[in-house]
Amino acid sequence: MKAVVMTGANKPWEVQEVPTPVAEPGQVLVKVRASGMCFTDVWATQGYGGDIYPQTPGHEVVGEVVAVGDGAHGREIGDRVGTTWVQSACGRCDYCRKNLPLTGQTAMNCVAPRTTGFAAQGGHAEYIAITAGGTVLLPDDLAFEDAAPMMCAGYTTWSALRDAEPRPGERIAVVGIGGLGHVALQLAKASGFETVAVTHSPDKHDLAVELGADHVVAGGKELHDLGGADVLLITTNAFEAAEEAMAGLRPSGRVVLSGLDFTRPFSISSEGVPFHMMRQKVIGSTHGGRHYLSEVVDLAGRGKVKPIVETFSLDQAAEAYDRLSSGRMRFRGVFLPHGA
Ligand SMILES: [Zn+2]
Ligand SMILES: [Zn+2]
Known part of the structure; x- marks a missing residue:
């Protein structure tokens, strides 16, 4: 089959002919109909996911089951x-013995998680074998092309909104209107909250309003x-914008970090009113459990959230990367390995 392959840290994506996987016991073989590109694919390509090469990236995978392994x-x-x-x-390590739900935390704590596009083959390929229980x-x-981005962009931002525990009447600001942000804005609006888009890009203002923003501002001061x-x-994947936006955080407000910036730490300014005197909180957030994933997939199925996608064939991998x-992808790149 044809697959996009990361061959080494900071090496360009290659399209290669590789063996088609088979459904091992407990797995299903999926004909990939759409595979979304997350910025984490870039971090993985730059080496921030460890020495995982050669590996096929992609963890927003959807398609059709074409074979079912024994016991799946x-x-x-x-x-x-x-x-x-x-x-x-893995089901056996100290973390797994706690029997917590399968979340992004699992990947960080289990000694041998099966992670799509990292420990195991990712979705930017014609076929993928997946743990049946992980589908x-x-x-x-x-x-399919609207479903794929829900597997990370939708799941991540819905988990972030859930983790913030917003109450009726609260105002939600989405910082960064990109692959994650344009989905987050729609989810916050669909949930009935007053929404603010925070973006430095003047050309995104009109679109932010179309996506559900009640207000659009350029930064924390506004x-x-x-x-x-x-x-x-x-x-956003730049903490600088996040730190700047905190000037606009209300008393008892919550900052939810769901984008990754491996290039610098997140810091809280000591200028102005001290953070602790505002009783504000910083919350780390990740994929929060498959009940959240089901909720966001259901919202997508009902048309409450629809990603804006640019589609690519696998042969266009270099251009897509x-x-x-x-940062020129608007707003989610999606591979269609078998065409539209
Ligand atoms: Zn992702
Ligand atoms: Zn484990």
């Missing part, structure tokens, strides 16, 4: 399924002047 329960040939970054855990069923009328926000959903890594 609950999935049948023809099922429309998706999977996320974490398919399964979710998709609504019948949700298009957010403060607008009356502030109770929740800052940080969806260039757009993704340079």
Whole structure:
């Protein structure tokens, strides 16, 4: 089969002919119909995910089940399924013995998690073998290219909103209107909250309003002047913008970090009113459990959130990577390995 392959740290993506995987016991073989590109694919390519090469990236995978391995329960040939970054855990280590739900934390704590596009093959390929229990069923009328970004962008931002525990009447600000942010904005709006888009890009203002923003501001100062926000959903991969936006955080407000910036630490300014005197909180957030994934897939199925996607064939991998890594992708790149 054809697959995109990371051959080494900071090496360009290659399209290679590789053996088609088979469904091992407990797995399903999925014909990949769409595979979304997350900025974490760039971090993985730059070496921040460890020495995982050669490996196929991609952890926003959806498609059709074409084979079912021995002992794989609950999935049948023809099922429309998706999977996320974490398919399964080892089941035996100290962390697994706690029997906590499968979340992003599992990947950080289990000694041998099956992570899509890291420990195991990712989705930017024609086929992928996935732990059957790590798949979710998709609504019948949700298009594959709209479903794929829900597996990380949707799951991540919905988990962030859930982790912020917003209360009725609170105002949600989404910092960064990109791959994650444009989804977060729609989710916050669909949940009935007053929303603010925080973006430095003037050309994104009109679109932010179309996506559900009640207000659009350029940064923390303007957010403060607008009356502030109770929740800052940080969806950018640059902490600088996140720190700046905190000038607009209301008393008892929560900053939720769901974007990754491996280049610098997140810091809290000591200028102005001290953070602790505002009783504010910084919350780390990741994929929070498959009940959250089901909620966001359901919202997508009902048309409450629809990603804006640019589609690519696997042969366009180099071009796609260039757009993704340079921040020019608007807003989610999705591979369609078998065409539209
Ligand atoms: Zn991701
Ligand atoms: Zn484990």
